[in-house]
Structure formats: C-alpha cells, structure tokens
Amino acid sequence: xxxxxxxxxxxxxxxxxxxxxxxxxxxxxxxxxxxxxxxxxxxxxxxxxxxxxxxxxxxxxxxxxxxxxxxxxxxxxxxxxxxxxxxxxxxxxxxxxxxxxxxxxxxxxxxxxxxxxxxxxxxxxxxxxxxxxxxxxxxxxxxxxxxxxxxxxxxxxxxxxxxxxxxxxxxxxxxxxxxxxxxxxxxxxxxxxxxxxxxxxxxxxxxxxxxxxxxxxxxxxxxxxxxxxxxxxxxxxxxxxxxxxxxxxxxxxxxxxxxxxxxxxxxxxxxxxxxxxxxxxxxxxxxxxxxxxxxxxxxxxxxxxxxxxxxxxxxxxxxxxxxxxxxxxxxxxxxxxxxxxxxxxxxxxxxxxxxxxxxxxxxxxxxxxxxxxxxxxxxxxxxxxxxxxxxxxxxxxxxxxxxxxxxxxxxxxxxxxxxxxxxxxxxxxxxxxxxxxxxxxxxxxxxxxxxxxxxxxxxxxxxxxxxxxxxxxxxxxxxxxxxxxxxxxxxxxxxxxxxxxxxxxxxxxxxxxxxxxxxxxxxxxxxxxxxxxxxxxxxxxxxxxxxxxxxxxxxxxxxxxxxxxxxxxxxxxxxxxxxxxxxxxxxxxxxxxxxxxxxxxxxxxxxxxxxxxxxxxxxxxxxxxxxxxxxxxxxxxxxxxxxxxxxxxxxxxxxxxxxxxxxx
Amino acid sequence: xxxxxxxxxxxxxxxxxxxxxxxxxxxxxxxxxxxxxxxxxxxxxxxxxxxxxxxxxxxxxxxxxxxxxxxxxxxxxxxxxxxxxxxxxxxxxxxxxxxxxxxxxxxxxxxxxxxxxxxxxxxxxxxxxxxxxxxxxxxxxxxxxxxxxxxxxxx
Numbered sequence: 001x002x003x004x005x006x007x008x009x010x011x012x013x014x015x016x017x018x019x020x021x022x023x024x025x026x027x028x029x030x031x032x033x034x035x036x037x038x039x040x041x042x043x044x045x046x047x048x049x050x051x052x053x054x055x056x057x058x059x060x061x062x063x064x065x066x067x068x069x070x071x072x073x074x075x076x077x078x079x080x081x082x083x084x085x086x087x088x089x090x091x092x093x094x095x096x097x098x099x100x101x102x103x104x105x106x107x108x109x110x111x112x113x114x115x116x117x118x119x120x121x122x123x124x125x126x127x128x129x130x131x132x133x134x135x136x137x138x139x140x141x142x143x144x145x146x147x148x149x150x151x152x153x154x155x156x157x158x159x160x161x162x163x164x165x166x167x168x169x170x171x172x173x174x175x176x177x178x179x180x181x182x183x184x185x186x187x188x189x190x191x192x193x194x195x196x197x198x199x200x201x202x203x204x205x206x207x208x209x210x211x212x213x214x215x216x217x218x219x220x221x222x223x224x225x226x227x228x229x230x231x232x233x234x235x236x237x238x239x240x241x242x243x244x245x246x247x248x249x250x251x252x253x254x255x256x257x258x259x260x261x262x263x264x265x266x267x268x269x270x271x272x273x274x275x276x277x278x279x280x281x282x283x284x285x286x287x288x289x290x291x292x293x294x295x296x297x298x299x300x301x302x303x304x305x306x307x308x309x310x311x312x313x314x315x316x317x318x319x320x321x322x323x324x325x326x327x328x329x330x331x332x333x334x335x336x337x338x339x340x341x342x343x344x345x346x347x348x349x350x351x352x353x354x355x356x357x358x359x360x361x362x363x364x365x366x367x368x369x370x371x372x373x374x375x376x377x378x379x380x381x382x383x384x385x386x387x388x389x390x391x392x393x394x395x396x397x398x399x400x401x402x403x404x405x406x407x408x409x410x411x412x413x414x415x416x417x418x419x420x421x422x423x424x425x426x427x428x429x430x431x432x433x434x435x436x437x438x439x440x441x442x443x444x445x446x447x448x449x450x451x452x453x454x455x456x457x458x459x460x461x462x463x464x465x466x467x468x469x470x471x472x473x474x475x476x477x478x479x480x481x482x483x484x485x486x487x488x489x490x491x492x493x494x495x496x497x498x499x500x501x502x503x504x505x506x507x508x509x510x511x512x513x514x515x516x517x518x519x520x521x522x523x524x525x526x527x528x529x530x531x532x533x534x535x536x537x538x539x540x541x542x543x544x545x546x547x548x549x550x551x552x553x554x555x556x557x558x559x560x561x562x563x564x565x566x567x568x569x570x571x572x573x574x575x576x577x578x579x580x581x582x583x584x585x586x587x588x589x590x591x592x593x594x595x596x597x598x599x600x601x602x603x604x605x606x607x608x609x610x611x612x613x614x615x616x617x618x619x620x621x622x623x624x625x626x627x628x629x630x631x632x633x634x635x636x637x638x639x640x641x642x643x644x645x646x647x648x649x650x651x652x653x654x655x656x657x658x659x660x661x662x663x664x
Numbered sequence: 665x666x667x668x669x670x671x672x673x674x675x676x677x678x679x680x681x682x683x684x685x686x687x688x689x690x691x692x693x694x695x696x697x698x699x700x701x702x703x704x705x706x707x708x709x710x711x712x713x714x715x716x717x718x719x720x721x722x723x724x725x726x727x728x729x730x731x732x733x734x735x736x737x738x739x740x741x742x743x744x745x746x747x748x749x750x751x752x753x754x755x756x757x758x759x760x761x762x763x764x765x766x767x768x769x770x771x772x773x774x775x776x777x778x779x780x781x782x783x784x785x786x787x788x789x790x791x792x793x794x795x796x797x798x799x800x801x802x803x804x805x806x807x808x809x810x811x812x813x814x815x816x817x818x819x
Contacts, residue, residue, distance in 0.1 A: 164759070345674065357679060361686040368690060376698075383701035383799055385719060390697035394690055519736050519755045580759050599756040602733050610756050 003068050006056030007147040010097075013049035013104070014137040016042050020130030024123035028197070036123035043111040043126050046133060047104040054101045057146050058088050067154035070094055070146045076160035076576040078547040082171065087161045089174045092295055092311070093146035098175065099291070100136040102182045103129065110186055110211075117207050124193035125186070132185060135318045143311045160547070160576035169229025177222030177249060181287040183215025184256060188284035191277045192326055195333045200277065205267035208280070210635040212263055213493070216256045217631030223249050224624030231617070232586055232595075239511070239620055242391040247370040248290030254363035255283035258356045260631070265352050269414060271343075274334045275356070281326045286363070288319045293370070344416040351409035358402045365394045403458045403505060406498060407433075407465040411472070429468050433461035445514070455509020462502035466495050490637035497630025504623025510616040517612040523605060531613045533594060534558045538566075540607060548572040548581075553598050553607055557587065569598040569609065593617050699770065703800035707779070708747035714773050720749060721768045721797040729763055742769060744800045753781040760786040766797035 020042040027035025057070070061084045066072040074090040089095040107129045114122050140146070190208040194200045226246070231239040240246065259279040266276045292315045343349040369386045376384050411425055437457020441449060473491075474483030520528045522537035529535075538554040550572035557564045567585035574581060586595040592615045599608030701719045702712055712718055722742035728750075729740040736755055740763075741748040751769050761767060761784060771781035 350675075353675070353679075357682055361683065365686065365690045369694065372694060383719075383721075385699045385701065386694065387697050387699055390693050393693040393697070398686075521734065521736055582759055597756065599736075602731075604733055606734075608736050608756055 002056060003060055003065065003147045003149065006053045006060070007141075007145065009049045009052040009056065010137060010141060010145075010147070013046050013053065014134055014141065016045045016049065017130045017134035017137060020046060021127050021134055023127075024130075025127035025196070028120040028123040028127070031120070033119070036119050039123040039126040039130075040111040042130065043104075043107045046130065047108040050097075050101045050104045050137075054088065054097055057094055057097060058085050060147075061085060061087055064158070066156070066158050067149050067151075068146075069148045069150050072150060072155050072158045074161050075158040076547065077157050078576065079158075079161055079166075080546055083161055083166050086171045087165075089178075090161050090165055090170070093140070093144040093148075095174060095178075096136070096140055096144060096291075096295070097146050099178050099182060100133060100140065102175070102178045103133050103136065103185060105179075106183055106186050107133065110189075114207070121193055121197060121199070121204075121207075124196050125189045128189040128192045129185060132189075132318075132322060135322070139311075139314050139318065143314055157576070160574060163548070163572070163574040163577065163579045163581040164233065166547075166574075167229070167233050169225065169233055173222065173225040173229050176218060176225055180215055180217075180219025180222040181249065181252060181290060183211065183218060184252060184280075184283045184287050186211045187215065187259065187280045188326070191280035192329065195277065195326075195329045198333065200273045200333075202267050202270050205263050205273075205276065206640065209260070209263050209267060210637075210640045212256065212260050212280075213631045213635035216253070216260055217628040217635070219249065219253055219256060220624050220628045220631065223253060224621045224628075227624075228621050232584060239617060242369075242388045244370050245290070245294050247366050247391075248286055248293055251363045251367050251370075252283055252286030252290065254359045254366070255279055255286050258359040258363075259283050261352050261355050261359075265349060269343075269349065271349065272353075274330075277330060277334065279356075279360075281323060281330065282360075282363075284326075285319065285323045288315070288322065289367075291315055292319055343414070346412070346417050346419050346422070348409065348412045348414050348417065351405055351412050354405050355402065355409065358398055358405075362395055362398045362402075365398075366391060369394070399505075400454070400458065403462060403501065406501065407461045410469050410494065410498070411465060425468065425472075426465060429464045430461065432464050433457050436460035436464075441510075449513065451513040452510060455506050455513075459502040459506035459509075462498055462505070466499055466502075470495065488637055488639070490634040490639075493630040493632070493634025493637070495630070496633060497627045500623045500626030500628075500630060502623070503619050503626060507616045507619025507621075507623060511614050511620065515612065515614045515617075517610060519599075519608065519610045521602065521606045521608050526606075528611065530611050532559055533564070533613060535596065535611050537607065537609070540601070543570060543572075545572065547576060548574045550583075551598070551601065553596075553609070555585070555596050555609075557594055565594070567594070567596050569596045571598045571600065588618060590618060591615060701799075703803050704742055704744045704749045705747040705800075705803065707749045707773075712773060714775060714777075717770070717772050719768055719770050720751075720779070721766070721800045722749070723766050723797065723801070724761070724763045726763045742767065744803065749779055751779050751781050751784075753784055757784055758786040768797065 020039065023035045024039035024042070027033070027038070060068045060071050061075050062081065064071075064075070064077050064084075066075075070091060070093045071087075074087045074094070075084055079087070083090075087094070089098045107126060110122070110125055110129070114125070117125075187208050190204065190211065194204045226249070227239045230241070259276065259282075262272055262276045262279050265272050292312065295311050295315060369390050372386055373384050376382065407429065408422060408426060412422060434457050437453045437455075437460055438448075440456050440460075441452035445452065470484075470487075473487060474480055477483030477486060516531050518528065518530050522528060524537055524539050527534050527536040534557070536556040536558070538556055540551050540553045543550050543552045550570050552568050552570045555567045555569065557567060565587040567587060569585040570583040572581045572583060573579070582597050582599075584595050584597040586593055592613060595612050595614070597610050599610070601607050699717055699719050701721060704720060704722045706712070707718075707720060720742055722744050725741040725743040725748055728743075728748070729738070731738045738753050738757065739750060740753075741750050743749075751771075753769070753771075765786055768785040769779070769781040770783040770785070771779060774780050
C-alpha cells in the first residue's frame with residue numbers, strides 16, 4: 001500500500017507541475033495577478049509531493065520491501081542501512097526521481113529567494129521550470145516508475161546494490177552532481193523568462209548571476225567528487241578517463257564557466273545579452289545530454305544504466321522540445337535586443353570574449369569526441385571509440401591558452417586598456433612566474449622537465465597576477481586592511497576561483513607527468529621499489545564484512561629506511577551478487593599519494609598487486625574546492641541582497657519592461 | 665561609427681579564424697585517434713593488420729583462462745561463439761572479469777600473430793552488456809540473450 005502512495009504522490013506532483021506550467025505563464029502574459037501569484041504555492045506543492053515520493057521510496061528500501069521491483073534490484077537485507085537509504089539513487093528509476101526532486105528543490109529556492117524580483121518574471125521562471133518538472137515526472141510514470149511492483153511472487157531477498165557503489169563516494173557524488181546539473185535549469189528558466197517578457201537587461205543578468213554561480217560551484221564539487229571517487233574506488237589510479245558519461249558534466253561545466261563570465265559582462269556593461277542567453281540554453285542542454293547519454297544506453301560506459309530504447313527516445317523528446325523550443329524562441333525574440341556599447345580591441349570585454357570563445361570551443365570539441373562514435377556508427381555501421389589522446393590533444397593546449405589570458409584579464413579595464421599599461425603591470429609577473437616554474441620543480445625533482453616547468457610556471461603566472469591585482473587595488477588606501485575591506489565579496493570570489501584554477505593546473509600537470517605505477521607479484525616478505533619508496537608485502541589475512549568476505553594484505557611502505565605507513569588493501573567478494581571488488585589502500589599526502597590495489601592470490605601464495613606513486617594529485621581536488629568556494633563567495637555578494645534599493649530599481653524596470661513588452 | 669564597425673569586423677574575423685582553426689585541428693585529432701572495433705570472427709579471418717590498434721568485443725570463453733604462477737601474464741580466448749581469438753595480457757584484470765562475461769580488449773596483433781592487449785575492460789553492471797560485445801554476438805548470429813542467461817548467476 002505504501003509504495004502506491006508514493007506513486008500517487010508522484011501523480012499529484014505531475015498535476016501540480018502542469019498547472020504551474022500553464023496558469024502563471026498565461027497570467028504573466030495577460031497581466032492577471034491572481035494567476036501569477038499561483039506560482040509560489042504551486043511550486044511548494046510540487047516540492048512537497050515529490051519529497052513525499054522520494055521519502056516513501058527510501059522507506060521501501062529501509063523496510064526491505066522487495067515486492068517493489070526497484071528495491072529488489074538494488075538492495076538486499078544484509079546491505080548496511082546507509083547504503084539501503086542511498087540505494088534510492090543506485091539505479092535509473094530512483095536516480096531520476098532524485099534528479100526531479102532536486103529540480104523541485106531549486107524551484108522552491110527560486111520561490112523563496114526571489115522576493116525582490118517582479119512577480120510576472122517569477123511567474124514565468126517557475127512556470128518554465130514547472131513544465132520541465134512535469135515532463136520529467138511524465139517520463140518517470142511512463143517509462144521508469146520506481147514504484148513498480150513484482151506480482152504475483154516477490155523475491156525473498158534483493159539482488160544487492162552494485163558492489164562498486166557501496167562506498168562513501170556513492171553517497172555524496174550523485175546528489176551533488178545532480179544538484180549542480182539541475183541548477184542550470186534555473187538559469188535556463190531565467191533566460192527563457194527574459195525572452196518571453198522581452199526584458200533582457202542588466203537586471204535580468206543580476207537576478208540570474210547568483211543562481212549561475214551557485215549551480216556552477218555545486219557542479220564543480222560534484223565533478224570533483226566523481227573524479228576523487230573514481231580515483232580511489234575504480235582502482236585505475238586515474239582521476240579522469242574521458243569516459244562518455246564523465247564528459248557531459250564537463251561540457252556543462254565549461255558552458256557554465258563561459259556563462260558566469262558572460263553574465264558578468266551583461267550585468268556590468270549590458271553587453272552580449274544574446275550570447276549570454278545562448279550560453280544559458282547550451283549549459284542546460286549539456287545537463288540534459290548527460291541524462292540522455294547515461295540513460296539511453298547509446299554509449300558504452302562504466303556509468304551506463306541497463307538500457308531501454310524507449311527511455312532514450314523519451315529523453316530525446318524532452319531534449320528536443322525544451323532546447324528546440326528555447327532556440328526557436330531565441331531566434332524569434334533575440335534580434336530585437338541589441339547591444340549598444342562599444343569597446344576597444346584591448347579591453348576587459350575582449351578578454352572575456354576570448355575566455356568565452358576558448359571555453360565554448362573546448363566544450364564543443366569534447367561534445368564532438370563524445371558523440372562522434374554514435375554518428376560514425378549511424379553513417380557507416382562500424383563501431384569505433386575515441387580514446388583519451390584525442391581529448392588531451394585538444395583540451396590541454398586550449399587550457400594553456402586560456403590560462404595565459406587568465407593572468408591578463410582581471411587586470412584589464414572595461415572599454416579600453418592600453419597595451420603599454422598591461423605590459424608594464426605584468427612583465428615582472430611573467431618573469432617571476434617563469435623563474436618559479438624553472439626553479440620549484442627542479443628543487444623537488446632534481447631534474448629539468450618541460451612539462452613540470454610549464455605547469456608550475458602557468459600556476460605561478462595566475463597566482464602572481466592575482467597578488468599584483470590585489471596589491472594594486474589596496475595600494476591607494478591608507479592601510480592594507482582598509483584596502484582589503486573595501487573589496488567586494490564577488491571580487492574575492494573571482495580571485496579565489498582563479499587561484500583554484502592555478503592549483504588545479506599544477507596538480508594536473510605534475511600528477512600527469514610524474515606518476516609511477518608498477519604491477520608486481522609478491523610473496524609474503526618480499527619487497528619492491530618504486531621511485532624513492534620501498535613496498536614490503538608482509539602478510540595477508542581473511543576479513544569478513546556485513547555483506548562480503550575477502551582478504552586483506554598488509555604492505556609496509558618505507559622511504560630512506562624510515563617507516564611511513566602500513567597500507568591495508570582488500571579484495572572482497574560480495575555475497576548476494578557474488579561480485580568481486582578491490583578496495584585500494586591509500587596513504588594520502590599534500591605532496592604525493594601512495595596507493596596499492598590488490599589483485600589475486602596465486603597457487604604459490606604470492607599476491608599480484610599494482611603500486612602507484614602519484615605526486616600532487618590532491619591539488620586537483622583542492623583546486624576544485626577553491627573554485628567552488630569562489631563561486632559561493634561571489635553569489636553571496638551583498639549587491640544581490642540589497643533588497644530595498646533593488647525593489648525600487650525593480651519597480652522602475654518593471655515599468656520600462658512593460659513598455660518594451662508593448663513595443664514587442 | 666566607422667571605427668566602431670571596423671572593430672566589430674575585426675572581432676568577427678578573430679572569432680571566425682579561431683573557430684575554423686579549432687575545427688580543423690579537432691577533425692585532425694579525431695582522425696588520428698579512432699580505435700576501430702572488430703569482432704572475433706573478423707580477427708580470425710585475418711582482416712586486421714599487424715600492429716594496428718583495435719578493440720575486440722566478445723565473451724570470455726569458458727575454460728580458456730590460464731594464468732602464469734610466477735608472473736602477471738594471463739591468457740584467455742574471447743569468442744562470439746563462432747570464432748575465438750586468443751588474448752595475451754600482462755597485469756591485473758578488472759574486478760568483473762570472469763569466464764562467460766562480456767569484455768572488450770584493446771591492443772594490437774604482434775609479429776608472432778598473437779593479440780597483445782594493453783587494456784581489458786569489463787563493465788561494472790553485470791546486467792548491462794556493452795554495445796560492442798552485443799554487436800559482435802549479433803554479427804555472429806548468436807543469440808546473445810541465451811548465452812548471457814546461461815553464463816550468469818541468477819539475479
């Protein structure tokens with residue numbers, strides 16, 4: 001009975017979403033205040049009923065209700081409770097419910113935190129999101145209902161959660177990634193509302209910016225968590241594999257990064273409005289594309305859910321309708337909104353434009369590489385795959401160019417900057433960066449390496465130009481503290497995120513070129529050397545977990561005859577499904593990670609294992625944390641919260657907005 | 665106004681040049697990095713040149729797995745139930761590698777005519793069959809579902 005309540009609640013949420021998608025939008029069109037004011041309560045209703053739905057599904061997991069097909073496929077009575085609860089997103093149906101619930105959460109946030117935005121605009125935003133939400137729920141009800149029962153004979157026990165998912169990373173990665181992904185729907189809805197109302201102005205950009213920044217920050221964390229999880233769980237020692245399902249979040253992230261920069265330009269200078277709208281649509285399409293690729297089973301990947309073509313067609317339908325409709329609206333409305341401000345060839349506008357072009361090109365080439373095998377198959381009927389070399393060959397040079405410009409952009413000025421001024425400001429920074437790039441890796445590695453020099457020099461280039469910019473801004477104040485206090489949160493946010501890029505750059509560069517790994521077969525007592533470390537296999541002992549059995553090896557790590565750490569990698573077999581799983585052991589450090597994955601025992605008593613030394617790998621995720629922190633800081637800037645002033649401004653704009661609406 | 669237009673033109677030129685350069689380089693990089701996919705039957709019939717990097721999809725043949733006792737060398741046959749290809753690999757195999765499981769191997773045929781794999785991929789979801797394996801079985805006319813069901817534990 002209870003699972004049926006979940007489904008009933010889902011149906012109610014669907015009905016409310018459709019009403020939300022209809023009345024407030026029509027109300028905004030007809031200037032009917034009552035219909036517009038329905039938007040907020042309806043949004044709350046959608047959120048509540050989707051919340052009830054997902055809670056009921058979680059309850060079905062907690063109560064081991066194996067008559068529910070989704071529970072029977074993804075849980076087991078011996079599964080630890082934390083994985084039972086999170087197994088809600090352990091498969092296609094439940095994870096899509098989570099996705100939709102996240103969307104309703106964002107909608108509720110818009111309803112609550114948009115008090116200063118005119119009601120007709122809010123009504124349109126929530127209406128667009130309501131339509132989207134309705135389409136998602138319809139998709140669930142039609143093709144992937146998480147509450148489907150197994151009749152007449154439910155199994156006695158469940159098939160268990162995929163053993164690779166029974167991990168902390170699984171608890172945090174999917175919700176964070178989804179939250180970031182879905183957040184871009186809000187920015188999309190703001191763009192559509194702006195197109196619908198004809199109010200594509202600086203105020204619109206100001207309303208959108210915090211949402212774009214927060215979504216971007218969460219998506220950054222979501223991707224980084226995925227990378228970190230793959231690194232320690234999948235046992236390849238890799239933190240990024242250019243997997244077809246890893247790519248769409250990156251595509252979305254790159255569009256999103258372009259978008260937050262372009263929004264800055266639209267807010268401050270009223271420029272590139274059409275471009276900003278297009279980027280909002282592209283970032284949103286990236287998120288839907290990710291869903292499509294994961295759930296249609298069209299591409300081969302470690303992430304892919306068991307496939308069902310009808311789901312693929314349905315999502316393609318949603319993708320086509322929403323993106324196609326948005327682009328059509330864009331084509332109809334966009335030419336009416338012209339940018340009128342000019343700028344010089346050397347100006348902040350140009351640097352932001354360069355940023356946007358590079359990010360969009362990078363994103364598009366990843367898109368091409370991800371979908372090319374599909375297109376190729378459709379045309380020639382041959383199966384191919386595009387390997388990491390392609391993505392590296394494109395992405396790495398583009399990012400190097402981007403980072404070179406990143407050092408210059410923040411120091412340049414709007415409208416016009418003299419080249420001589422930039423050279424005067426930055427020549428010492430460039431020299432210092434180069435020196436740091438040559439000297440620092442040499443101290444650590446005692447050898448010259450072009451790759452290390454490049455990575456460190458570029459990291460230093462960004463970092464020093466940030467220092468230069470801040471010291472410029474502070475120097476004309478009486479005290480340093482007064483100077484630092486006068487800078488806005490969004491300025492600090494920008495610099496923190498840029499510093500994050502520097503840290504990540506150094507991490508990626510050094511870990512890519514200086515990681516070592518080695519697969520060996522060791523008898524108990526035997527040792528092997530890798531870089532400056534020696535690894536001794538001491539012994540292996542059997543272990544028993546709640547739902548698995550396995551072996552654990554003890555490996556002593558030494559450096560210069562000093563003990564560093566004993567690592568305990570495991571090899572497990574999960575009892576319910578019979579799947580084997582390796583649990584690697586990691587000694588994490590600021591400057592390097594050491595880790596070991598255990599293979600299998602030979603008849604001779606020797607164990608096969610792979611040993612890795614990864615310098616600076618933590619810097620990759622540290623960089624991501626800094627970026628997300630920066631994005632959050634920027635979103636918290638007080639100019640987005642200046643309620644009274646904004647309300648007056650909003651009312652003024654509302655009047656002018658009406659006027660432009662009449663003109664349309 | 666005129667200089668304004670000139671600037672706009674130079675921006676457009678800049679973007680167009682950048683874009684066409686990027687597209688050209690992208691297509692070049694794409695053409696350099698295509699891994700073609702073959703079925704075991706195609707490989708057995710000698711359609712693959714020595715040294716060419718390819719992918720093969722198929723099932724691990726029951727009873728074909730051998731591993732050396734003193735090294736990480738392994739050997740197994742991948743099959744589409746019509747023809748087999750013997751695969752040599754040195755290293756640790758993925759968790760879900762087992763006989764009867766669909767896998768994809770990446771590598772090349774060496775001078776001695778032996779397929780040396782550089783990577784062995786097995787999927788994390790056992791109910792999910794890789795498109796490449798499915799294509800190989802379909803091409804061989806074997807009913808993939810029947811073989812899959814018989815070779816997998818009840819779930």
